[in-house]
Amino acid sequence: SLIKPGSKPPTTPVKLKKVSTFQEFESNTSDAWDLGDDDDELLAMAAENLNTEVVMETAHKVIQNHSKLQEQHKFQEEHLQDEKQAESAELTSVACGDNRLVKSVSEGHTWSSSDYASENSSMQRSQSLPQASTPPLVRGMTDYNTSVTPALTEREASRLDKFKQLLAGPNTDLEELRKLSWSGIPKRVRPIAWKLLSGYLPANVDRRESTLKRKRKEYFAFVEQYYDSRNDENHQDTYRQIHIDIPRMSPEVLRLQPKVTEIFERILFIWAIRHPASGYVQGINDLVTPFFVVFICEYIEEEEVENFDVSSLPEEVLQNIEADSYWCMSKLLDGIQDNYTFAQPGIQKKVKMLEELVSRIDEQVHRHLDQHEVKYLQFAFRWMNNLLMREVPLRCTIRLWDTYQ
Amino acid sequence: SFQSSDFLFKFLVIGNAGTGKSCLLHQFIEKKFKDDSNHTIGVEFGSKIVNVGGKYVKLQIWDTAGQERFRSVTRSYYRGAAGALLVYDITSRETYNALTNWLTDARMLASQNIVIILCGNKKDLDADREVTFLEASRFAQENELMFLETSALTGENVEEAFVQCARKILNKIESGELDPERMGSGIQYGDAALRQLRSPRRAQAQSAQECGC
Numbered sequence: 001s002l003i004k005p006g007s008k009p010p011t012t013p014v015k016l017k018k019v020s021t022f023q024e025f026e027s028n029t030s031d032a033w034d035l036g037d038d039d040d041e042l043l044a045m046a047a048e049n050l051n052t053e054v055v056m057e058t059a060h061k062v063i064q065n066h067s068k069l070q071e072q073h074k075f076q077e078e079h080l081q082d083e084k085q086a087e088s089a090e091l092t093s094v095a096c097g098d099n100r101l102v103k104s105v106s107e108g109h110t111w112s113s114s115d116y117a118s119e120n121s122s123m124q125r126s127q128s129l130p131q132a133s134t135p136p137l138v139r140g141m142t143d144y145n146t147s148v149t150p151a152l153t154e155r156e157a158s159r160l161d162k163f164k165q166l167l168a169g170p171n172t173d174l175e176e177l178r179k180l181s182w183s184g185i186p187k188r189v190r191p192i193a194w195k196l197l198s199g200y201l202p203a204n205v206d207r208r209e210s211t212l213k214r215k216r217k218e219y220f221a222f223v224e225q226y227y228d229s230r231n232d233e234n235h236q237d238t239y240r241q242i243h244i245d246i247p248r249m250s251p252e253v254l255r256l257q258p259k260v261t262e263i264f265e266r267i268l269f270i271w272a273i274r275h276p277a278s279g280y281v282q283g284i285n286d287l288v289t290p291f292f293v294v295f296i297c298e299y300i301e302e303e304e305v306e307n308f309d310v311s312s313l314p315e316e317v318l319q320n321i322e323a324d325s326y327w328c329m330s331k332l333l334d335g336i337q338d339n340y341t342f343a344q345p346g347i348q349k350k351v352k353m354l355e356e357l358v359s360r361i362d363e364q365v366h367r368h369l370d371q372h373e374v375k376y377l378q379f380a381f382r383w384m385n386n387l388l389m390r391e392v393p394l395r396c397t398i399r400l401w402d403t404y405q
Numbered sequence: 406s407f408q409s410s411d412f413l414f415k416f417l418v419i420g421n422a423g424t425g426k427s428c429l430l431h432q433f434i435e436k437k438f439k440d441d442s443n444h445t446i447g448v449e450f451g452s453k454i455v456n457v458g459g460k461y462v463k464l465q466i467w468d469t470a471g472q473e474r475f476r477s478v479t480r481s482y483y484r485g486a487a488g489a490l491l492v493y494d495i496t497s498r499e500t501y502n503a504l505t506n507w508l509t510d511a512r513m514l515a516s517q518n519i520v521i522i523l524c525g526n527k528k529d530l531d532a533d534r535e536v537t538f539l540e541a542s543r544f545a546q547e548n549e550l551m552f553l554e555t556s557a558l559t560g561e562n563v564e565e566a567f568v569q570c571a572r573k574i575l576n577k578i579e580s581g582e583l584d585p586e587r588m589g590s591g592i593q594y595g596d597a598a599l600r601q602l603r604s605p606r607r608a609q610a611q612s613a614q615e616c617g618c
Contacts (some may be wrong), residue, residue, distance in 0.1 A: 241472070244423050248444045281474045282422070282444050343477040381447035390446070398481060 047079030197405035200332040216323040250269035286389035410463040410595030420492030421500040422471035428557035483514035487591030496533040522551040
């Protein structure tokens with residue numbers, strides 16, 4: 001599993017080893033795309049979208065359009081033979097543009113993986129937390145509406161109710177919560193759900209407040225105890241590395257605010273010196289962000305976190321967010337510490353698993369990579385080292401973590 | 406835009422974290438300074454075709470992560486490199502002191518014949534200099550490295566570093582010291598050279614297959 005290998009048998013891909021075929025695995029996990037058992041309408045829509053007749057008709061149209069354009073192109077070329085080469089080159093590119101347009105329109109009927117890929121790649125480098133165009137992965141979640149304070153649909157409201165009932169206690173059934181979270185956690189209850197699922201907060205409602213108090217105090221005692229040592233000879237390399245890395249983090253959200261830099265530096269430095277077996281490794285800095293952003297949302301009304309001025313929050317609130325982020329990140333890292341120890345065995349193992357998986361489900365791709373001597377470690381290392389933080393938009397990482405917490 | 410090449414060289418960019426390896430690569434390819442660059446995890450790639458004494462050489466550049474903990478993984482990327490830029494930061498003695506380790510790794514894991522150019526980067530920050538030109542050039546001489554001080558910010562000596570390294574490899578090929586056909590040389594014939602080996606008829610058939618788009 002990306003998040004906690006081995007520690008959560010029911011939901012982690014570690015069980016992959018026991019599954020004999022990919023189809024089996026796929027059917028075990030396909031419910032990740034569902035929005036719950038009360039989504040008949042949506043499921044019906046999805047089924048319709050995958051209707052073979054519709055797909056074939058669309059495909060036929062694309063082919064027709066393509067050949068029509070090609071004929072047109074040929075025709076025009078014959079007539080333009082005497083013209084300058086430059087002009088005909090221009091024409092080619094115009095015809096090309098049309099082709100692509102036709103293609104993307106026809107694909108727009110379904111949620112295809114290519115839609116997701118193109119949407120994804122265009123967003124990947126953008127400065128913003130994308131709000132307007134929602135990839136299918138998170139479609140149907142609470143922030144689907146375009147208004148600033150979205151009204152919940154009936155389905156969303158009923159999902160939120162289910163979460164609230166579970167969270168109310170007196171003891172939250174964590175297995176039930178994990179099951180419910182598999183298909184996404186409503187934004188409003190995400191902070192508390194993450195804190196429970198990571199093991200930071202106890203299942204018992206009455207003990208939660210006191211635990212928070214104690215843990216927050218404990219964290220700031222660490223800060224008191226260790227943070228001044230950041231300029232000592234034996235720690236200055238660690239601090240220097242963290243200090244130069246935070247401005248070079250991904251994604252760009254929030255990272256340039258001095259207040260945020262300060263908080264991230266403390267969280268990472270304290271974690272590093274309390275975990276000398278791995279210490280600070282580049283990529284760990286990316287793992288603070290999802291927690292920080294989710295926990296900020298507990299205190300603000302704004303939909304867009306990216307433009308939010310963090311220093312406008314009261315100091316006490318910021319301290320709570322900082323301590324909570326520290327502890328939840330620690331819990332996450334406890335499960336993947338061998339990703340960051342010498343020779344990074346955890347990552348090597350996961351890249352091997354990926355290779356094995358691809359060789360089984362897409363032998364053609366696997367063979368192609370092999371023929372061109374492309375090693376999985378060359379492209380998948382970062383995926384594992386940063387838990388996909390550099391590959392998908394932050395919003396999608398957060399949604400993925402709902403499933404894998 | 407499409408330029409065929411006579412040779413393809415595999416290049417490495419190595420050196421401590423924060424010395425400016427990715428910025429050197431970006432400056433070389435885009436002719437711009439990238440001031441919001443991420444720290445590299447694992448390896449990233451870039452390529453560019455350069456004209457070296459009338460020959461077109463495609464440089465396939467492997468830009469590696471510098472942090473110590475990544476060393477065991479990045480070492481696996483060295484195999485078969487023909488050239489390398491070994492980068493330190495002239496304002497950080499620590500990055501200079503690490504050069505011996507990087508050098509040992511490169512010679513042991515890439516190939517004995519790897520051509521290495523030492524780059525003292527951040528030349529524009531002369532006021533904060535901790536390593537003199539003279540000291541580094543002595544180190545380079547003792548270890549049979551070429552040497553330049555570079556600035557990824559201003560672009561000074563960046564193209565030169567890559568091209569000088571490529572030129573030396575070409576010279577070694579021409580003098581017979583390097584054999585491109587040897588396995589793991591890090592050198593391949595480019596598409597221009599390969600096209601001459603193909604029969605004209607086959608080349609024609611191939612181009613007809615290519616889509617007009």
